[in-house]
Amino acid sequence: MTDYDYDLFTIGAGSGGVRASRLAARYGARVGVAEEFRVGGTCVVRGCVPKKFLVYASEYGRMQHESLGYGWSASDVGFDWRKLVEAKDGEIDRLNGIYIRNLKNAGAEIHESRAVLKDRHTIYLVDQGRDVTARTILIASGGAPWIDETVPGHELGITSNEVFHLETFPRHVVIAGGGYIAVEFACIFKGLGADVCLVYRGEDILRYFDSDVSVQVHAELKRQGIRVITQATFTEIEDLGAGERRVRLSNGAKIDADLVFWAVGRRPATEGLGLKEVGVELAKNGAVKVDEWSRTSVDNIFAVGDVTDRVNLTPVAIREGAAFAETEFNSNPQKMDYAFIAKAVFSNPPVGTVGYTESEARKKYAKVDVYKTDFRQMKHMLTGDEQRTLMKIIVDGETDAVVGVHIVGEHAPEMIQCLAIAVKAGVKKADFDATCALHPTAAEELVTMREKFTPKF
Ligand code: NDP
Secondary structure, three states: OOOOOEEEEEEOOOHHHHHHHHHHHHOOOOEEEEOOOOOOHHHHHHOHHHHHHHHHHHHHHHHHHHHHHHOOOOOOOOOOHHHHHHHHHHHHHHHHHHHHHHHHHHOOEEEOOOEEEEEOOEEEEOOOOEEEEEEEEEEOOOEEEOOOOOOOOHHHOEOOOOHHHOOOOOOEEEEEOOOHHHHHHHHHHHHHOOEEEEEEOOOOOOOOOOHHHHHHHHHHHHHOOOEEEEOOOEEEEEEEEOOEEEEEEOOOOEEEEOEEEEOOOEEEOOOOOOOHHHOOOEOOOOOEOOOOOOEOOOOOEEEOHHHHOOOOOHHHHHHHHHHHHHHHHOOOOOOOOOOOOOEEEOOOOOEEEEEOOHHHHHHHOOOEEEEEEEEOOOOHHHHOOOOOEEEEEEEEOOOOEEEEEEEEOOOHHHHHHHHHHHHHOOOEHHHHHHOOOOOOOOHHHHHOOOOOOOOOO
16 A cells, blocks of 8 residues: 555645544544645634624724613724734634644644645645645635736725735725625724725625515615615726725726725635646636535545635535545545525624525425514614614425525524524424514514515516
8 A cells, every 4th residue: 555644635724624634633644734824714814703803893883872872972982993903813813823733732734835736646835845645635725805807906906815904994995896795894894984885796785695685785784874886897996196096987987995895706716736737627717626525526635615616604614624524534424414504794784594595495495485574673762773674584385394584683693593403403484483482682573473475576
């Protein structure tokens, strides 16, 4: 039998790569991991975790305003961007340290280097100028923000890679995109005090969500003063000097800003990894093609996480990594189950969703029942805030199974995580009806919806 340096070599120490490597090492495999940036990957270093800190930060300004309705008074209130960035960086450093320690404690070796495949068992460590070999290779290199490089001046805009380390807090922000990152950062910047304009190429932002969710979030963005321009794209970014930029749009409009932010999607990070050269098949957008076991077209090479462009979420990458390690290193074959994964957009108000949208359900099921409600949360009766909460339940009309729940409103992500357990377990609408309400909460509305919604065609 050929002797390799490692049983498993993982390229990329993000959520999927770290989970797979730690588990494999725990099961006795000799594991090497290469990471060219920072251990922890996008989620920990420049994604979900730092983003959530910014979301929390953006909520305090609003809370201060809201508290006036409850008798508080506020004066001399200020916000220090540098202080926030430093505090956030301190926590990211701590998490980065934990990830490194966990990998090492499990017995994995970390190589701070870019890694490129030379053949199906050989990896070239660029920063070390040497080859290592492995019986099994795992590609977990994630994704990277995409920018439309055909737009003159595109380089004057930043992406989610840079947004966490801005030297100064911007006054006017213009964002391209209408997906997760665009919507979340529009709310973050607005909440922290900037003027924000969102430019989306289509009609409804958050296009992949239930259409009521898209409409509700769109209305809420506008209500809080975010300018939303639809059916337009950036055509040019001009440098006006002194940090000022002018963005020209396809509809002829011009917008001046001191921060231009590209949030037009991410692409799988497969370029220059030597994948095609060793025979690993890639999809048109560069994603690594894998089967249900995360195996690529080369049978000892596997891939998990965003690089495969299946469901691009941290907990999914973690589960794909775990399933791979269980299957390959613990004789415990496991496949990732993609049904009913809860999702959230940390906008203001946030979105929580699980299961099918109404239009997906209408295509899939012969009969669909829809229940929905739209109300102001009790808290806002005294704050004077007009923010509305939407709750929508989609039911398979033949079996009574709840196949989708969509919420736009405060605490929606927390609610949906709990609801996802029930939906995943096959909960029926009758079970919702049989559950006694918890009063006074916003979530009690979920168990008191009795009237079927009849669409007006
Ligand atoms: P999304 O796929 O969510 O959104 C991309 C946006 O860019 C869409 O509105 C899309 O429009 C638009 N777009 C795409 N191409 C162009 C173009 N050529 N010109 C103008 N607009 C364009 O990507 P994000 O970058 O927001 O986020 C990347 C991924 O990261 C997400 O898919 C998600 O998986 C993950 N993520 C998850 C978060 C969470 O769970 N809360 C938070 C942040 C990111 P259209 O809709 O018309 O295609």
